[in-house]
Structures are given as structure tokens and as C-alpha cells.
Amino acid sequence: MNFPADQAPHQYGDAREKADAPEVEEWLRTGQVAALFRVHPRTVIRWAAAGLLPYVVTLGGQRRFPAAGVQALLARRRQLPEEPGGLLRTGEVARRLRVDPRTVARWNRQGRLASIRTLGGHRRYPQAAVDRLLAQPGDAPPCSQFEMNNNGATVPAAEVAQPPQAGPESART
Numbered sequence: 001m002n003f004p005a006d007q008a009p010h011q012y013g014d015a016r017e018k019a020d021a022p023e024v025e026e027w028l029r030t031g032q033v034a035a036l037f038r039v040h041p042r043t044v045i046r047w048a049a050a051g052l053l054p055y056v057v058t059l060g061g062q063r064r065f066p067a068a069g070v071q072a073l074l075a076r077r078r079q080l081p082e083e084p085g086g087l088l089r090t091g092e093v094a095r096r097l098r099v100d101p102r103t104v105a106r107w108n109r110q111g112r113l114a115s116i117r118t119l120g121g122h123r124r125y126p127q128a129a130v131d132r133l134l135a136q137p138g139d140a141p142p143c144s145q146f147e148m149n150n151n152g153a154t155v156p157a158a159e160v161a162q163p164p165q166a167g168p169e170s171a172r173t
Contacts, residue, residue: 027065028065028070030045030065033070037077048065087125093125097130112133113130
């Protein structure tokens with residue numbers, strides 16, 4: 001068959017067409033994103049539901065994450081300022097300050113103790129801020145009010161088991 005030049009049959013895969021075609025965006029599966037962040041795949045799904053990660057749902061009901069959006073979140077996560085003394089968990093701060101962990105969270109809500117939220121929603125406290133709070137007189141409860149039990153938890157002093165005292169009845173035996 002002979003076709004005039006303006007009616008030539010279309011050839012797929014022409015190099016000129018590939019150059020003009022828009023770049024196809026790369027999509028990642030939930031497990032691939034989880035491996036990049038070193039978290040469980042359910043955590044990635046939770047982040048997506050919270051709006052932290054952009055995604056689309058395929059016809060089969062699977063989530064796909066744009067590689068560019070995931071890389072952007074990874075870059076933001078790596079840009080978190082490194083604290084000079086590191087970041088402490090709520091329980092660690094409570095043990096250092098000898099208070100209940102709920103008190104640490106309340107101080108954070110009141111603005112007395114700064115914190116950083118992780119992607120999972122947990123609070124982390126800069127060690128420098130905890131040290132500043134320790135240096136302030138009168139903010140912590142008296143040491144006799146709270147003590148550490150055998151498990152390392154901060155509990156009211158009345159709940160800590162006291163060792164048996166040698167008394168007159170033990171001397172008779």
C-alpha cells in the first residue's frame with residue numbers, strides 16, 4: 001500500500017513522540033514507602049489518612065504514593081534540627097524531673113516545656129529544655145513526694161515498698 005506523506009500510518013514508539021510525551025510519574029506501594037521510612041506499612045497508611053502523605057487509590061483499592069511526594073517528606077524529616085543533647089521521650093523526662101509523665105505532657109500544653117512531634121505523633125523533648133527546667137527553682141515537686149520504684153517508674157512516695165525494719169520482735173528470735 002502506498003500512502004501519501006500526510007496520510008502515513010501511525011507508527012507506535014516513534015522517537016519523536018517519546019521526546020514530546022510527558023514524564024510518567026513514579027508511584028510507590030505502601031511497603032516501599034514503609035521501607036524508606038523504616039516504619040510498619042500500617043504507619044504509612046495512618047500517615048496517608050492523616051494527610052501527611054499524598055496518595056491515590058487504584059481501581060483495585062490499593063494506595064499508591066507519588067515518589068516525589070515521598071522524597072519531599074523524607075527531605076523534611078531529615079531537616080529536623082539536631083538537638084545538642086538529643087531528644088528525650090516523655091517517660092525519660094518524667095524520671096529526670098521526678099514527676100508523673102502526665103505532668104510532663106501538661107507542662108508541654110501549658111508552654112513550660114517545648115517538644116517536637118514525630119511523624120507518628122509522639123512527643124520528643126530537647127534535653128537542653130529539660131535541663132533549663134531542672135535549673136529553675138521551685139517548679140518541681142518536693143523529692144519526698146515522688147520516688148522511683150523498682151521498675152524505674154515515678155510513683156507517689158507512699159506506694160514505694162519500704163524494706164522491713166529490724167524491730168524488737170526480730171531481736172527476740
